[in-house]
Amino acid sequence: MxxxxxxxxxxxxxxxxxxxxxxxxxxxxxxxxxxxxxxxxxxxxxxxxxxxxxxxxxxxxxxxxxxxxxxxxxxxxxxxxxxxxxxxxxxxxxxxxxxxxxxxxxxxxxxxxxxxxxxxxxxxxxxxxxxxxxxxxxxxxxxxxxxxxxxxxxxxxxxxxxxxxxxxxxxxxxxxxxxxxxxxxxxxxxxxxxxxxxxxxxxxxxxGDDAPRRMSIAGELAQTMRYGENPHQKAAFYRFPNPRTGVATARQLQGKELSYNNINDTDAAFELIAEFAPEAGPACAIIKHANPCGVATGASLKEAYERALACDPTSAFGGIVALNSKLDAATAEQVLEVFTEVVIAPDADEDAVALFRKKKNVRLLVTGGLPDPLQPGVTFKSVSGGFLVQSRDDARLAPADLKVVTKRAPTDAEVRDMLFAFTVAKHVKSNAIVYAKAGQTLGVGAGQMNRKDSARIAALRAADFGLDLTGSACASEAFFPFADGLIQAADAGCTAVIQPGGSVRDEEVIAAADERGLAMVFTGVRVFRH
Missing domain, CATH: 3.40.50.1380 (Methylglyoxal synthase-like domain)
Structure with missing residues (x-):
């Protein structure tokens, strides 16, 4: 040199x-x-x-x-x-x-x-x-x-x-x-x-080179923060050039400065709600620590929020609310009855904004639209000494993608419930189990070391809040390695199960489903989220 x-x-x-x-x-x-x-x-x-x-x-x-x-x-x-x-x-x-x-x-x-x-x-x-x-x-x-x-x-x-x-x-x-x-x-x-x-x-x-010999990541400083995930950690937020619609492009109408955890959780909430196209009807997701407490659709945005809140009103305290359509005053009034850190929506009407001004610390973000869940892109995860890169999880399912593996085929209503539950499970930390019915999550089990515990915890939460799992659909984001998790779900009251399949014990799991009269479908698609 x-x-x-x-x-x-x-x-x-x-x-x-x-x-x-x-x-x-x-x-x-x-x-x-x-x-x-x-x-x-x-x-x-x-x-x-x-x-x-x-x-x-x-x-x-x-x-x-x-x-x-x-x-x-x-x-x-x-x-x-x-x-x-x-x-x-x-x-x-x-x-x-x-x-x-x-x-x-x-x-x-x-x-x-x-x-x-x-x-x-x-x-x-x-x-x-x-x-x-x-x-x-x-x-x-x-x-x-x-x-x-x-x-x-x-x-x-x-x-x-x-x-x-x-x-x-x-x-x-x-x-x-x-x-x-x-x-x-x-x-x-x-x-x-x-x-x-x-x-x-x-x-x-x-x-078309998904793994070039050298990869550079560039961002522009959007915000320095008082601290990171914990008070002893330093943190800053950087925005990519031409970023995907979401937290990085959102306009904050009011509220305190966003924290590291706020941004992380709000991103998780908005990515989940982007799965629900506004033209299909109003939808709401409530997130806590990057996991959904409740997700629901409704005849109105207010009803969607109320149904999402009903899934776990305890965990929703201090959570993030994401909406798939313009925030109106009726919904804003309901949201503000519960302590909420951030509300993010494509837009908000003047009456809703006026209500939020009375709660000056609550952060209200508008994005101008929803990201396309099928938009190509990559995600990054840092590890000691390097980083991992993968394509964005754009897995989406239609009824035709489902393979019925049990003696009983699901009803049309069960298919709708299974697809809804599987869509939510895609955004739950693994191992994940989601119970849902009629466009509403009834119980969410997240981040457990085994799938049986996730199924049990999701059922316990439903019981805690008086939600009946009878006739519900159960989604597992990865296959059941043993029949015990499926049996737990069946005992809780679910009648239809959606899972990727692919376990060496699939036949054992299918037999357990048939024994209990369940309808079960395989997706062939795993949606782990670590």
Whole structure:
């Protein structure tokens, strides 16, 4: 690796005499350029950026006036030149660098303000392959990286907020400090890393490569938090470029700042409720510690909430409420009768919002819609020394997907109940058992080390709240390894069972179901959630 050269220490204060500006997002450009010009800074720019500055009546040099070369190859080559990069990388106080700059007429560039071609938004718009490739910036990242490397002498900005910090420093002290330039350099490298991550991720998708040799994850800071899962842990929330509809895109209408656990649980709630299309009718999910306390449909949103609450009103205390359609005042009134941490819905009417204002600490989030549960994507899970990646669980079942394995076939009502229960079980921590009937969960058993205990706990919870499991459907998100879990469910009153199948003891489990007159179907699909 290159040895560190014997450079003199970088000075603390650097005056800005020349600035190179080239931006695709021109928000605040003219105002910032005018401020720099008023401070006597020479402005150098390219293409549309130069035109916008010049049209505002400000003196600005075209980059070709520095390099002596015209912009060429449809704009692909304009800043990739020794005059530009020498001006960015030259160590002003190093005699050899200074001599080279003098010999070749390379002037120092003290400030770079570059934001990149909009690759991420171009891809998100559904642009074709050629358009996406054309929006891969080359000169921009090169200038950013050069300026960031030489942060001892150069201030580098990649977004308006960065430039504002520089302008504030110039107004206050007439110069940038080394500490500021170091912070800006760190942000600049993070920006180019995120940009490259977006490009490499897009290429992997184009090639259908689910496991590329290297994978980068990039996010933008959305929120710092007082603490993480526990008070002794530090935490922050990052948003992906072009995120999936949900917590990351939600608008908070009121309430306290969201905590780490709030965001985690609200995401679980909204992903579950997204399984229920609004056109199929109102639905509500109540979540506690990322597990559903109750899920239900109803003739109205208010009824859906009341039926979901009935499944486990004790656990719902301090929970998360997710709704699949616009929150109305009648539903809001019912929700606010129980202490609730967060309510998330596609929208909320004015009367509902007014009711929430009376409970100023309750967080109300609106998302503008529901995510498509079939939308492709990946999920990440950190492990010590690395992370796991898998495709999003988009398993969905229809009646035609079910294989009847018992002597008795289920009725149409039982099929509906089984599919509802299995949809909910997909969002319950394994091992999971869900009892449901008529579009309502009656008992949920989550996260147990064996399936029999999950079946027993779900039945006990139903009994605690006076819910009759007679004639209910029972969903198991993975196969029954022994007949004991199924027998537990049958003894609780269920008459129909839905499970993936695939156990070496399937015949034993089927025989136990037949003995008790149950209808049982296999899905062939497992929906573990750890």
């Amino acid at each position: 290159p040895a560190a050269p014997d450079f003199p220490p970088a000075p603390d204060k650097i005056q800005i005499r020349r600035a190179l500006i080239s931006v695709s997002d021109k928000t605040g450009l003219v105002e910032a350029a005018r401020t720099l010009a008023d401070m006597g800074v020479e402005l150098v720019s390219t293409g549309g950026t130069r035109k916008a500055i010049a049209d505002a009546g400000l003196a600005v040099k075209d980059i070709s006036e520095l390099t002596g070369f015209p912009e060429m190859m449809d704009g692909r080559v304009k800043t990739l030149h020794p005059i530009v990069h020498g001006g960015l990388l030259g160590v002003r106080d190093a005699p050899e660098h200074k001599a080279a700059m003098d010999a070749h007429g390379i002037g120092a560039i003290d400030l770079v303000y570059v934001n990149l071609y909009p690759f991420e938004s171009t891809v998100a718009s559904g642009a074709d392959y050629e358009t996406a490739v054309e929006n891969i910036d080359i000169g921009g990242p090169a200038m950013i990286r050069s300026a960031a490397k030489n942060h001892g002498y150069v201030a580098v900005c990649t977004e308006p907020a960065d430039l504002q910090e520089v302008l504030d420093a110039l107004k206050a002290a007439g110069a940038t400090s080394f500490e500021l330039r170091k912070r800006l350099a760190a942000r600049a490298y993070a920006r180019t890393a995120a940009y490259d991550a977006a490009i490499s991720g897009w290429f992997a998708a184009q090639l």
